[in-house]
Amino acid sequence: MTPTRKRRLIAVSLILAAIGIAAALTVLALSRNMSYLFSPSEVLAGKAPDGASFRLGGVVLEHSIKRAPGSLTVDFIVTDRFREMPVQYTGVLPDLFREGQSIIATGQMQDGHFSAREVLAKHDETYMPKEVADAIAKAKAAEAVQHAGNPH
Amino acid sequence: MFPELGQFALVLALLLAAVQCTLPIYGAWRNNGTLMGIARPAAAGQFVFVVLAFAILTWAFVSQDFSVAYVAQNSNLSLPWYYRFPAVWGAHEGSLLLWILILNIWTVAVAAFTRHLPDALMARVLGVLGAISLGFLLFTLLTSNPFLRHLPALPDGNDLNPILQDPGLIVHPPMLYTGYVGFSVAFAFAIAALLGGVTDGAWARWARPWTNVAWAFLTLGITLGSWWAYYVLGWGGWWFWDPVENASFMPWLVGTALIHSQAVTEKRGSFRAWTILLSIFTFSLSLLGTFLVRSGVITSVHAFASDPRRGIFILVFLGIVVGTSLLLYALRAPKVAGGKPFRLLSRETLLLVNNLMFVCAAAMVLLGTLYPIIGDMLGIGRISVGPPYFGFVFPLLMLPVVLLIPFGPFFRWGVADWRGALRSLRPALILVIVAALAAKLVFLHAPLHAIVGVAATFWVGAGIVAYALKRWREAPAGHRYTPEMLGMILAHFGLAVFLAGVLITGATSVERDLSFAPNQSQQAAGLDFRFTGVTRVQGPNYLADQGTVEVRDGTRLITTLHPQKRQYSGQQMQSVAAIQGGVFRDIYVALGDPLGNDAWAVRIYVKPFVRWIWFGGLFMLAGGLTAAADRRFRGKRIVTDEPASIAAAPAQATA
Numbered sequence: 001m002t003p004t005r006k007r008r009l010i011a012v013s014l015i016l017a018a019i020g021i022a023a024a025l026t027v028l029a030l031s032r033n034m035s036y037l038f039s040p041s042e043v044l045a046g047k048a049p050d051g052a053s054f055r056l057g058g059v060v061l062e063h064s065i066k067r068a069p070g071s072l073t074v075d076f077i078v079t080d081r082f083r084e085m086p087v088q089y090t091g092v093l094p095d096l097f098r099e100g101q102s103i104i105a106t107g108q109m110q111d112g113h114f115s116a117r118e119v120l121a122k123h124d125e126t127y128m129p130k131e132v133a134d135a136i137a138k139a140k141a142a143e144a145v146q147h148a149g150n151p152h
Numbered sequence: 153m154f155p156e157l158g159q160f161a162l163v164l165a166l167l168l169a170a171v172q173c174t175l176p177i178y179g180a181w182r183n184n185g186t187l188m189g190i191a192r193p194a195a196a197g198q199f200v201f202v203v204l205a206f207a208i209l210t211w212a213f214v215s216q217d218f219s220v221a222y223v224a225q226n227s228n229l230s231l232p233w234y235y236r237f238p239a240v241w242g243a244h245e246g247s248l249l250l251w252i253l254i255l256n257i258w259t260v261a262v263a264a265f266t267r268h269l270p271d272a273l274m275a276r277v278l279g280v281l282g283a284i285s286l287g288f289l290l291f292t293l294l295t296s297n298p299f300l301r302h303l304p305a306l307p308d309g310n311d312l313n314p315i316l317q318d319p320g321l322i323v324h325p326p327m328l329y330t331g332y333v334g335f336s337v338a339f340a341f342a343i344a345a346l347l348g349g350v351t352d353g354a355w356a357r358w359a360r361p362w363t364n365v366a367w368a369f370l371t372l373g374i375t376l377g378s379w380w381a382y383y384v385l386g387w388g389g390w391w392f393w394d395p396v397e398n399a400s401f402m403p404w405l406v407g408t409a410l411i412h413s414q415a416v417t418e419k420r421g422s423f424r425a426w427t428i429l430l431s432i433f434t435f436s437l438s439l440l441g442t443f444l445v446r447s448g449v450i451t452s453v454h455a456f457a458s459d460p461r462r463g464i465f466i467l468v469f470l471g472i473v474v475g476t477s478l479l480l481y482a483l484r485a486p487k488v489a490g491g492k493p494f495r496l497l498s499r500e501t502l503l504l505v506n507n508l509m510f511v512c513a514a515a516m517v518l519l520g521t522l523y524p525i526i527g528d529m530l531g532i533g534r535i536s537v538g539p540p541y542f543g544f545v546f547p548l549l550m551l552p553v554v555l556l557i558p559f560g561p562f563f564r565w566g567v568a569d570w571r572g573a574l575r576s577l578r579p580a581l582i583l584v585i586v587a588a589l590a591a592k593l594v595f596l597h598a599p600l601h602a603i604v605g606v607a608a609t610f611w612v613g614a615g616i617v618a619y620a621l622k623r624w625r626e627a628p629a630g631h632r633y634t635p636e637m638l639g640m641i642l643a644h645f646g647l648a649v650f651l652a653g654v655l656i657t658g659a660t661s662v663e664r665d666l667s668f669a670p671n672q673s674q675q676a677a678g679l680d681f682r683f684t685g686v687t688r689v690q691g692p693n694y695l696a697d698q699g700t701v702e703v704r705d706g707t708r709l710i711t712t713l714h715p716q717k718r719q720y721s722g723q724q725m726q727s728v729a730a731i732q733g734g735v736f737r738d739i740y741v742a743l744g745d746p747l748g749n750d751a752w753a754v755r756i757y758v759k760p761f762v763r764w765i766w767f768g769g770l771f772m773l774a775g776g777l778t779a780a781a782d783r784r785f786r787g788k789r790i791v792t793d794e795p796a797s798i799a800a801a802p803a804q805a806t807a
Contacts, residue, residue: 069747092753
């Protein structure tokens with residue numbers, strides 16, 4: 001083999017090995033760390049994974065924030081304006097968290113309520129995350145279908 | 153001053169950009185000196201009009217002209233004067249204008265400092281930069297004009313987003329943009345080399361100082377952004393793998409590969425085609441970053457309400473830039489593998505591994521960042537890829553880099569003496585083992601990855617120090633360190649400092665959310681935190697609840713901290729953490745919500761070595777700038793470059 005060919009062979013095999021390893025790792029990590037976003041309607045329809053972590057998106061229902069005095073644990077309700085989901089969270093809430101604000105909470109279902117590990121509200125208060133807006137639109141569409149098929 | 157004049161200045165700049173990107177390139181093709189000569193005056197003229205437009209917008213902010221819609225949206229009467237300047241780039245339209253201004257500063261700098269380079273090459277380089285400017289000026293004028301009037305003028309403006317009312321905002325975006333945009337110079341040199349036909353690696357030498365400076369500024373911008381997120385966002389972390397952070401990190405990763413591959417191309421003539429491809433990738437990722445931040449296609453903590461038309465414009469622009477450059481690359485890239493031969497064990501191979509790992513890491517970050525969009529398009533569902541994905545794959549991809557980096561300087565070009573290199577690194581290796589054992593003994597409960605972290609830090613740090621010492625002993629005085637070499641030493645040492653910060657903070661930080669009644673004391677990380685209560689404080693344009701927390705070590709008072717929760721006039725809340733910073737430990741206290749009965753939620757972090765993360769970034773900044781200052785890059789007028797590059801190579805090979 002000429003030196004040039006040998007060099008190319010080394011380069012190509014290095015590149016292939018690196019890409020192969022990186023791709024394998026990436027696929028493995030992706031499949032483990034994807035988390036889906038659901039609206040309260042979807043969760044109540046049983047679409048969210050049972051006992052696994054997912055993200056809940058929606059609006060904090062007005063007058064729903066409750067906490068025992070002196071306790072870091074807070075209870076509130078997240079709604080997509082059709083169905084509601086009680087949420088419990090322990091810790092410091094983000095600055096923009098308030099009633100009527102759209103949020104995304106990460107956590108899992110526990111005894112009929114959503115136990116959140118992290119709550120995110122966005123920097124810009126007029127901004128609704130696209131995912132939450134989509135989820136609300138979807139819940140609305142599902143509701144419309146239900147009404148059409150059930151004319152009471 | 154009339155804001156319409158600003159718009160007029162932008163239109164004139166647009167026309168000059170159109171001239172700059174057509175006539176000089178045509179002139180270079182036809183070998184017409186007059187047409188090529190247009191490039192520099194056109195660039196200068198464009199610069200003048202862009203500066204004028206920027207000055208007019210700044211004046212509108214300073215004089216609080218609320219008849220300008222953009223000013224009314226991002227400022228108000230109570231905004232202190234020192235925040236009116238950064239308010240110019242506080243939102244989309246103004247930050248785009250800042251992008252264009254910085255591009256023009258780069259272009260004028262390139263025009264001014266490259267008079268010794270061939271005219272045809274420079275005509276093409278300035279032409280390509282003009283084309284980029286043309287695209288962004290069009291973008292501004294068509295979709296995001298900052299000078300639009302809102303008549304009648306509003307009595308008061310909306311307010312600058314409180315999260316941006318911070319000294320960090322004054323410096324973070326300009327530094328980040330200087331880095332982002334600076335890669336356009338490397339891109340322009342690569343495209344100019346393709347247009348003119350690549351004959352050797354000379355263009356890489358001319359492009360190198362620019363790439364190094366751009367990389368240094370991007371490093372600084374990311375470092376400042378990380379620092380800002382740490383103390384403003386109040387999450388106590390320094391990196392969140394947020395799409396907007398990733399947007400700046402991807403060009404940095406590929407840019408890091410690029411500065412190394414440019415060195416190979418310049419000194420050895422190898423990797424020619426690859427260096428061109430990397431230049432294209434780096435700048436394309438800068439554009440992609442702009443697209444991701446500005447289009448709102450991705451859910452991010454930084455995301456602001458945005459206009460989809462803008463996203464489409466940048467996407468089309470990105471498509472044109474990437475498409476034409478890759479087409480040009482396919483047609484004109486050097487077909488024959490050139491350069492001096494090298495063996496498996498050589499500096500070239502190590503740099504190849506560096507390039508592969510950094511490019512793979514960038515691809516991995518890109519996949520994770522774009523996956524939610526892909527998932528959305530394929531109808532899989534609303535997916536997000538969390539930090540654990542990045543936190544798992546990224547360190548694994550960087551592991552070979554950390555293991556091999558000390559060998560880099562000790563390996564020679566062409567063929568390396570690996571036994572000699574290992575001999576030189578023996579003291580470093582011994583130090584690593586001693587440090588790891590000592591760490592294991594001192595911190596009995598330290599997790600395994602903390603020990604590995606200590607070892608990695610010492611390996612990289614002691615490795616580069618060993619090289620610096622060897623050079624000091626063996627090279628004659630006055631020739632010990634070229635600026636280029638010194639830059640490398642500083643940047644690699646910065647990596648060691650950075651690793652120390654990341655790994656020690658990650659392993660030993662304490663993070664607690666606690667509920668405090670007035671005058672209650674609680675323990676965290678062996679320290680005593682006493683909360684004395686909350687008072688009302690009036691700021692220049694906000695009203696704040698200010699907590700007081702006394703921190704004691706035993707009975708000794710370390711510090712008294714005053715975290716605030718501010719209510720701005722626009723009804724927006726913003727908490728401001730109080731931090732007692734130190735080289736070896738940060739104590740960080742943020743005020744949460746009132747919990748009733750005068751109790752408050754308080755977030756407490758104790759973070760050892762966290763500042764080393766940013767110190768490391770500063771070392772890398774210094775390294776990039778030092779390397780760019782090498783005298784080799786400032787040549788006399790060069791006609792053919794080949795003899796010079798051969799002369800330079802042996803001097804480096806003995807390094």
